[in-house]
Amino acid sequence: MAKISDYVGTMYEQLLKSFMAHSSDGIVVVDLEGKVLDVNAAFETMHGWTKEEVLGTVLPMTPPHLLEEAGRLHELVLSGKSVNGYETFKMKKDGTMFHASVTISPVLDAEGGVIALVGVERDITGQKMAEKKLMDSEERYRQLVEFSPEPIMAITDYCIYYSNPAALHFIGGQHIDELQGKCVLDFIHPEHAAYLTFLLERSIGGKLPSDIVPIKLLRLDRQTIEAELKIVPIVTNGNTSVQLLFRDISKRKTAEQSLQETEMLYECLVENAMAGVYMYQDEKLVYVNPYLSKMFGYSRDEMMQTRLEAFIYAEDLATFKEIAVQTLEERISAFPFSIRGMKKDRSIVYLEGLVTLTKYKGKPSLLGTFQDVTYKNEVEEALRESALRYQRLIKFLPEPIVVSDAGMLIYANKSAMKLFRTTVESDLVGKSIYHFVHPEHQQEAMKIERDVMKTDNPSQFKEIRIICFDGEIIEAEISSIRIHHYMGKTVTLTVLRDITDRKQAEELMIRSEKLSIVGQLAAGLAHEIRNPLTSLKGFTQLLKSKSKEDSFYYDTMLTELERINLIVGDFMTLAKPQMSQFGYGSVSGMLEHVISVLNHQAILMNVSLISKVSTALPDIYCDENQLKQVFINLIKNAIEAMPRGGNVVIAADQINAETICIKIKDQGDGIPDAIVHKLGEPFLTTKTNGTGLGLMISYRIVEHHRGSLKICSKDKQGTTVKLLLPVPEGRPGREPAPDSADWAI
Numbered sequence: 001m002a003k004i005s006d007y008v009g010t011m012y013e014q015l016l017k018s019f020m021a022h023s024s025d026g027i028v029v030v031d032l033e034g035k036v037l038d039v040n041a042a043f044e045t046m047h048g049w050t051k052e053e054v055l056g057t058v059l060p061m062t063p064p065h066l067l068e069e070a071g072r073l074h075e076l077v078l079s080g081k082s083v084n085g086y087e088t089f090k091m092k093k094d095g096t097m098f099h100a101s102v103t104i105s106p107v108l109d110a111e112g113g114v115i116a117l118v119g120v121e122r123d124i125t126g127q128k129m130a131e132k133k134l135m136d137s138e139e140r141y142r143q144l145v146e147f148s149p150e151p152i153m154a155i156t157d158y159c160i161y162y163s164n165p166a167a168l169h170f171i172g173g174q175h176i177d178e179l180q181g182k183c184v185l186d187f188i189h190p191e192h193a194a195y196l197t198f199l200l201e202r203s204i205g206g207k208l209p210s211d212i213v214p215i216k217l218l219r220l221d222r223q224t225i226e227a228e229l230k231i232v233p234i235v236t237n238g239n240t241s242v243q244l245l246f247r248d249i250s251k252r253k254t255a256e257q258s259l260q261e262t263e264m265l266y267e268c269l270v271e272n273a274m275a276g277v278y279m280y281q282d283e284k285l286v287y288v289n290p291y292l293s294k295m296f297g298y299s300r301d302e303m304m305q306t307r308l309e310a311f312i313y314a315e316d317l318a319t320f321k322e323i324a325v326q327t328l329e330e331r332i333s334a335f336p337f338s339i340r341g342m343k344k345d346r347s348i349v350y351l352e353g354l355v356t357l358t359k360y361k362g363k364p365s366l367l368g369t370f371q372d373v374t375y376k377n378e379v380e381e382a383l384r385e386s387a388l389r390y391q392r393l394i395k396f397l398p399e400p401i402v403v404s405d406a407g408m409l410i411y412a413n414k415s416a417m418k419l420f421r422t423t424v425e426s427d428l429v430g431k432s433i434y435h436f437v438h439p440e441h442q443q444e445a446m447k448i449e450r451d452v453m454k455t456d457n458p459s460q461f462k463e464i465r466i467i468c469f470d471g472e473i474i475e476a477e478i479s480s481i482r483i484h485h486y487m488g489k490t491v492t493l494t495v496l497r498d499i500t501d502r503k504q505a506e507e508l509m510i511r512s513e514k515l516s517i518v519g520q521l522a523a524g525l526a527h528e529i530r531n532p533l534t535s536l537k538g539f540t541q542l543l544k545s546k547s548k549e550d551s552f553y554y555d556t557m558l559t560e561l562e563r564i565n566l567i568v569g570d571f572m573t574l575a576k577p578q579m580s581q582f583g584y585g586s587v588s589g590m591l592e593h594v595i596s597v598l599n600h601q602a603i604l605m606n607v608s609l610i611s612k613v614s615t616a617l618p619d620i621y622c623d624e625n626q627l628k629q630v631f632i633n634l635i636k637n638a639i640e641a642m643p644r645g646g647n648v649v650i651a652a653d654q655i656n657a658e659t660i661c662i663k664i665k666d667q668g669d670g671i672p673d674a675i676v677h678k679l680g681e682p683f684l685t686t687k688t689n690g691t692g693l694g695l696m697i698s699y700r701i702v703e704h705h706r707g708s709l710k711i712c713s714k715d716k717q718g719t720t721v722k723l724l725l726p727v728p729e730g731r732p733g734r735e736p737a738p739d740s741a742d743w744a745i
């Protein structure tokens with residue numbers, strides 16, 4: 001069997017050597033065990049080894065994990081098979097690896113026996129990377145096409161070989177088979193088939209993409225759709241295929257159509273609007289609607305050719321221009337304003353306008369509206385006039401009158417203000433009318449207003465109590481009536497009447513009537529009783545002095561007789577007012593006297609009488625005995641009202657030039673509500689031993705003196721009796737007391 005050494009020095013060796021030296025592939029010769037016999041320069045460069053370093057080593061260029069594979073390849077070669085362009089990895093000196101294409105050939109001896117193996121390695125790393133890049137880019141492209149929302153097809157010879165999902169969807173298909181392999185003309189509207197053929201031929205012939213052209217397609221359901229198409233020829237390996245790029249324009253078409261419709265709608269709206277509409281650009285009207293031209297009395301063309309100055313009232317021109325500038329500079333938007341316009345016939349029209357910034361033919365312009373409010377202004381003016389007329393009419397009427405709108409006061413005349421005790425209109429106007437009605441009467445007042453609003457008839461006069469601005473409660477009568485067209489509204493007009501005086505007069509009358517009846521009675525009775533009473537009293541005293549034993553009974557008889565005498569005495573006062581003796585007397589003197597007389601009784605009842613009587617009071621014209629009787633009655637009542645003791649303050653002062661006021665204030669239980677209105681009636685008493693005549697007599701006497709008596713009492717809070725007496729003329733009083741302010745009760 002030949003050996004490799006036999007081979008050395010032969011022509012083949014020369015040939016091989018030269019081949020190895022010049023080959024750009026790495027060549028390595030190994031013996032059958034894999035030991036390196038020779039390597040070429042390219043191998044050295046590829047692997048980084050020198051020849052000396054590898055000679056004799058076993059397969060140094062094979063990575064350890066591929067040794068088995070290498071062994072297999074060797075077996076193949078030894079068995080006579082060829083290993084050609086086998087792709088594997090080879091190792092460098094520094095341990096790194098590279099992609100290699102390997103061809104292994106046997107070295108044969110003359111007899112055809114294998115004596116060695118020659119491995120040729122080619123570094124294919126670069127080629128592999130390029131391949132990968134290509135694959136990547138293909139993938140990217142495929143994805144791009146696959147997911148493109150635009151329909152894309154690829155055809156060769158009119159046959160569809162690819163279609164992206166968008167195209168499938170576009171044509172109305174479900175599965176790719178519905179398109180693939182079909183003739184593209186199947187999906188073109190017959191009208192456009194020839195056209196497409198022409199375009200395709202031209203593009204392919206010229207190898208140039210076509211323009212974007214409109215084309216009608218036929219969907220699988222045979223419906224026509226509008227599209228745009230671009231044809232892109234692709235030449236690969238001498239074969240020309242074509243890409244068809246479609247664009248769905250049906251949506252755009254509908255959008256265009258709906259835009260057109262909207263435009264028409266707007267145009268129709270503006271043209272028929274019941275308001276003036278205009279477009280203003282570069283100080284000119286570029287559009288006016290029919291309503292506006294009619295409003296101003298011009299034709300539309302006339303209006304658009306006339307300068308703005310002609311339509312806007314001279315005084316308001318600056319205002320309008322200012323608004324226009326501000327709107328154009330976007331400082332304000334949609335800002336309502338009032339302005340006066342001028343018609344063609346030079347008459348004035350009152351306008352309310354709105355203006356906004358818009359674009360017209362690419363330039364900013366103003367879009368505005370005008371509403372003719374001349375009529376509205378006139379009506380408002382007339383309404384205001386009529387309301388003012390009303391007010392002037394009722395302003396100085398002596399009757400208090402208020403006007404209210406749904407319960408809110410909107411006007412009050414002078415007398416009403418006086419009645420409510422205010423001088424400021426705003427104290428009343430703007431407030432609820434019920435604010436001034438006593439809670440007891442509010443329901444009633446509301447009912448009056450409700451009823452009155454139903455008819456044109458005035459309501460009956462009704463008595464209600466009113467709370468004045470200063471808190472005082474007065475008696476009043478009211479009657480209301482519905483008034484139309486007061487500031488454009490239907491309102492309630494109410495007439496009020498202060499009936500406090502009348503009420504008082506009425507009360508007085510009732511009382512004096514009662515008094516006169518009692519008086520007459522008393523006149524008859526008193527006389528009849530006085531005489532037998534005197535005898536009874538005399539004989540009782542006589543009997544008492546004779547019999548010492550039964551003195552208790554006599555004493556009781558005598559007290560009771562004294563009581564009868566007292567009552568009869570009171571009656572006499574009533575019955576004989578004519579007995580009075582008038583003269584000038586001092587109030588303070590009378591009061592001091594009465595206080596000293598009653599002090600004894602007061603002390604017994606644990607009550608202190610505190611006198612705050614001014615010493616500077618003028619004398620008054622009076623019947624001293626009668627007045628003293630009044631003071632006694634009032635102070636006694638005060639003492640009797642305080643069973644647990646307390647203070648009674650008796651004060652007297654002059655409150656103005658004409659009046660002296662005497663106040664008796666106790667800390668008693670007050671007068672029960674039930675009888676407060678009946679005070680002064682005869683025999684009205686809450687006391688076991690009372691006669692119920694004291695107050696009646698007092699009223700009577702005070703009346704005689706042209707004075708007045710007012711009793712103010714709150715349950716459990718004491719009672720204050722205020723007695724006013726006139727200072728006679730010619731005896732003007734002194735300065736009012738500094739604390740006279742709290743004399744009001």
Ligand code: ADP
Binds near residue numbers: 637680690694
């Ligand atoms: P009389 O004192 O005999 O009862 P008057 O006419 O003096 O009769 O008084 C009538 C009633 O008025 C009294 O019974 C009492 O109920 C009430 N009255 C009068 N003054 C006062 C007072 N100062 N405090 C409380 N109640 C009073």
Ligand code: MG
Binds near residue numbers: 636695
């Ligand atoms: Mg009394």
